Amino acid sequence: MKEIDAGLVTSEVRRLVMEANYHLPKDVADALRKSKENEKWLLATDTLGRIIENAEIADTENVPMCQDTGMAVVFVEIGQEVHIAGGGLDDAINQGIREGYKDGLLRKSVVGDPLARKNTGDNTPGIIHYSIVPGDRLRIMVAPKGFGSENMSRLKMLKPSDGLQGVKDFVIETVELAGPNACPPLVVGVGIGGSFDKVTYIAKKALMRSLDECNPEPFYCDLENELLEKINSLGIGPQGFGGRTTALKVAIETFPTHIAGLPVAVNINCHATRHKEVIL
Structure with missing residues (x-):
């Protein structure tokens, strides 16, 4: 049985929340550049250039690439031989989201009730999806989803x-x-x-x-x-x-x-x- 401290989960989710908002994945950035090369319409080429420039600025300066920093969607694959020590996994993930959105100066976009519309103030709760898999690894993927x-x-x-x-x-x-x-x-x-x-x-x-x-x-x-x-x-x-x-x-x-x-x-x-x- 592998033991993983809940505090480590929190710190990693905090980091992932910020990095996901600051740094566009390489495959997406490469696809944008390739599309720009293949475009024939001048306005489209110019627009793609601006999108790429925006992503490069966000990457260099560690700032959000978009003002909508999303609702945090988290995919978790937890091995059958993993034990989370020192707290609940849900709580650890949401604490990481809370800290990441606060420390990363990311916009908080979650309302606590869909009709009352009062902002929770910390972008929690996240949307968390769990899969139980063989082994002793814990895989966490954070995907901020703009609306x-x-x-x-x-x-x-x-x-x-x-x-x-x-x-x-x-x-x-x-x-x-x-x-x-x-x-x-x-x-x-x-x-x-x-x-x-x-x-x-x-x-x-x-x-x-x-x-x-x-x-x-x-x-x-x-x-x-x-x-x-x-x-x-x-x-x-x-x-x-x-x-x-x-x-x-x-x-x-x-x-x-x-x-x-x-x-x-x-x-x-x-x-x-x-x-x-x-x-x-």
């Missing part, structure tokens, strides 16, 4: 008869409806299968995958590429100013489902697809 893009995400319970074309139509329609509101170029996470709740989880988890990775199943890898091509042919472009770069990546995750259902979820992320992780 300009979250608000443009959608779920639809398709019928099996809607089939593949129904899935394609829903993904494209969702991006079209988002238009410039989700700060394109986008990363589009797609969940297919599972249940009403599971499909949204896997759609968001898809956003954590490196932009350099394709779905390991050839069929879904091809579908990712097809959807990306169709999305980029919409002409929405960076920040909605037109061009061929509406999205940087479509990432699909799937899960078995019921014979009577075909759930599909599209979780949209802006160009600032922020996430950092640690393994303890």
